[in-house]
Amino acid sequence: MRVPPGSQLVFNQVVQSGSNALNPNxxxxxxxxxxxxxxxxxxxxxxxxxxDRATASGTFVAFMExxxxxxxxxxxTYAEAGIPGLGGTVLSPGETIFAGSDIESARPTYxxxxxxxxxxxxxxxxSVGLGFTTAQFTARVRIWAxxxxxxxxxxxxxxxxxxxxxGFITTPNESCAWLAGPDILTVGVQTDExxxxxxxxxxxxxxxxxRIWVDGTPGPFSIVSxxxxxxxxxxxxxxxxxxxxxxGLQLAGTNPAATVRLWVTGRDxxxx
Amino acid sequence: MRLxxxxxxxxxxEGATGFGGFxxxxxxxxxxxxVDTLRLMVVxxxxxxxxxxxxxxxxxxxxxxxxxxxxxxxxxxxNAPLTPGQVNIFNATLSDPNVPFSYGAFLWVSLNGTSPVAxxxxxxxxxxxA
Numbered sequence: 297m298r299v300p301p302g303s304q305l306v307f308n309q310v311v312q313s314g315s316n317a318l319n320p321n322x323x324x325x326x327x328x329x330x331x332x333x334x335x336x337x338x339x340x341x342x343x344x345x346x347x348d349r350a351t352a353s354g355t356f357v358a359f360m361e362x363x364x365x366x367x368x369x370x371x372x373t374y375a376e377a378g379i380p381g382l383g384g385t386v387l388s389p390g391e392t393i394f395a396g397s398d399i400e401s402a403r404p405t406y407x408x409x410x411x412x413x414x415x416x417x418x419x420x421x422x423s424v425g426l427g428f429t430t431a432q433f434t435a436r437v438r439i440w441a442x443x444x445x446x447x448x449x450x451x452x453x454x455x456x457x458x459x460x461x462x463g464f465i466t467t468p469n470e471s472c473a474w475l476a477g478p479d480i481l482t483v484g485v486q487t488d489e490x491x492x493x494x495x496x497x498x499x500x501x502x503x504x505x506x507r508i509w510v511d512g513t514p515g516p517f518s519i520v521s522x523x524x525x526x527x528x529x530x531x532x533x534x535x536x537x538x539x540x541x542x543x544g545l546q547l548a549g550t551n552p553a554a555t556v557r558l559w560v561t562g563r564d565x566x567x568x
Numbered sequence: 569m570r571l572x573x574x575x576x577x578x579x580x581x582e583g584a585t586g587f588g589g590f591x592x593x594x595x596x597x598x599x600x601x602x603v604d605t606l607r608l609m610v611v612x613x614x615x616x617x618x619x620x621x622x623x624x625x626x627x628x629x630x631x632x633x634x635x636x637x638x639x640x641x642x643x644x645x646x647n648a649p650l651t652p653g654q655v656n657i658f659n660a661t662l663s664d665p666n667v668p669f670s671y672g673a674f675l676w677v678s679l680n681g682t683s684p685v686a687x688x689x690x691x692x693x694x695x696x697x698a
Contacts, residue, residue, distance in 0.1 A: 297569070297571060297603070297604060297696040297697065303630055303670060303672075340668050342628075342670045393639050395670065397668060399668070440670060440671065442601070442630070442671045444668035565697065
């Protein structure tokens, strides 16, 4: 089901490739920032690309990036790989068309947070580049985006704390009820001012009465400063949410410390 | 959840249209493009000719009507043989919830064979994620 209505021309720029085979990709250009919020509303995106006015043939590549706060760190959804189906050879002269999808089942999650396949964080943008093949070239690139499924219900900074030591900290009690509302939850965690070489564990807690909690068994992962780690929890796959939910954070290591921000994005699977 | 059920194509086709073919009306493009699962029911009658086959393709587009280009997604009904003198009925499904459409999508219908003629009607039923 398409959400939100319509499609948007989110990228319309002239892009330049790198100048040689050792530096094949030129500067990657981002989609218009005014679409960062709009691109994050739907869980799945269909992307339609038209490349024309290329001055030489080469390659096209596009990355999807996500963020909890668009003015802080962004993370590349597919790491070093481009968006599935959205890349290939650019023709010159002529028009080249690509279509690809950024979808939940293909979206990797950060190790230790959840299984493969997760919903998107609250903000998204495209990062687009052209690759050198035989000559440096420029081309006009247009990308339309259409959203489907998993309409975003909320996206909030749930916790920002300086963690020192290995104590267990949870998200505010007042959030436990509304956090359990949507079908799918995604967490984005940004770590800064990291001391030492700690690991971080993110617990997903469930409760029926707010007093007895089952906090899951996360896998700890190593953290460094200035990075957003994204992980998803699809409660629709586990029989639905209980009445109350919370997240917990815990550092491990030798005298660990870090400033941690945790955003949570809630989505409903089918409703628009 | 069912999103719509409509007769999106109703046309007499005479002659082998090859790559020409006919499309469903523009008005249905954003409706068809809004779904994740598409079920087609095809009824072809008034068939005449020899070795008549029917082809149905689905194309997507980022803007309706003014799109610079469109690309084929799938052929839910490729080279379906039509029998003269009877009503031919086919079902076809385009169901891949992992690959949503762009904003618009439309059907492309063509006949092939020797002097093919048919009256083709297509009902489309769109649903959300399976």
